[in-house]
Amino acid sequence: MIKKIGLAAALLIVIVIGMIGWAKQQVDSYLNTPRVAETQLFTLAEGSYFSHLAPQLMEQGLLDSDRWWKVVAKLHPELTHLKSGTYQLPEAASLQQILTILNSGRGYQFKVTFVEGSTYKDWLKTLSKAERIKPIVEDEQAILAKLGSTSSKLEGLLFPETYHYSADMSAFSIIKKAYLHQQTVVEKLWAERDKNLPYKTPYEALIMASIIEKESGLANDRDKIASVFVNRLKIGMRLQTDPTVIYGMGDRYDGRIRSKDLREKTAYNTYTIAGLPPTPIAMPSEEALYAALHPADTKYLYFVSKGDGNSYFSKNLREHNNAVNKYIRGK
Known part of the structure; x- marks a missing residue:
């Protein structure tokens, strides 16, 4: 009798161990099966609990059943500390990887x-x-x-x-x-600026930088373009730069500047006003601001686009007119 009881107990233990092994195998499969067909974003709402997640995953096709959901919570409590946010789920991510991501707090940027x-x-x-x-x-x-x-x-x-x-x-x-x-x-670049510049404030340097930004086809030309405008400001010569005309025209600009536009008196038209316009005309890069505060040491007063991104620089009007005829009018 005792022997029969012992055999029955041993058999029961074997059955229990087998069931535990089978359950573990099922949970492992549940956790490690790829769930994400293609990379996608997933949003976990504020105040969501672990128990709320399974229905949402099922609704979005990322989970086929919540059969082992509570078991996962028992066996892996470290995966239940969800943090709200929007996350990126990579292609072929498993449930375990999904839960790890949703616990990380590292939302998609x-x-x-x-x-x-x-x-x-x-x-x-x-x-x-x-x-x-x-x-x-x-x-x-x-x-x-x-x-x-x-x-x-x-x-x-x-x-x-x-x-x-x-x-x-x-x-x-x-x-x-x-x-x-x-x-x-x-603030940093203003503190390191060259001496004898014609700007009274950092804001005036920003205005100049915005003009340089709009006029520079190549980064290498920025400091020379800056020198042209600085040289003009120092001798009281108008800047006469087209981007300021365009900015002053606002929504009326249709891609062309006509002679009447150059003559129009706006707060920004540097063909009709002396000095700098009242505000910047664009968001300048750090490089353009650096050029405004460190212009090249030249005698240039003019420049014209050569049509390939480069500019031709001149010291006097006659040389400039010759360059305009060559590069703009094709004479």
Whole structure:
């Protein structure tokens, strides 16, 4: 009798061990089977618990059953500490990899790029097309006030580069980051500027940098272009630069500048006004600002595009007119 009981107990133990092994095998398969058909974003809402996740995964086709869900929680409690956010799930990721990602708190970083020479109007268009970002609702003056700036326009005050952000971040936070970055760059370069420059303030250097940015086809020309405008300012000669005319025309600009546009009196038309325009005309790069503060040492007063990205520089009007005939009029 005792022997029979012992055999029964041994058999039961074997059965239990077998069931445990089978269950472990099922859970391992449940956790390690590839679930993601192609790389995708997955958003875990604020306040979501582990028990809420299985239905969401099933709804999005990332889980076929919640049969082993509670067992996973028991065997792997370290995978249950979910953090809300938007995450990128890689192709062929398993449930275990998905849970590890959702526990990491390292949300997916979207990005938005602003190019050198763009305007604030361009930035608004770019932001309006950016993914998962809360739009700007304030007008330009309200934003300037929030930033604590005394400038009349945001033009030139934002540093153009690629910015990363989390899902549903406000566009204003990117504007603020770009504003603070530009302040840091300007402060550093202004402190290291050349002597005897015709700028009274860092803001005037920004204005010049924005003009250089719009006029420079090649980076190598920036310091020489800067020298032309600096030389003109020093002798009281008008800058006469087309990008300022275009900026002053605003939405009326259709891709062409006519003679009447050069004669039109706007606050920005440097053919009709002396000195610098009242604000920058674009967002300059750090390189353009450096050129404005470290112009080449030249006697140049003119330059003209050669049509290949390079510019031809002249010291006098006769030489400049000859270059215009050659490179612009083809004479």
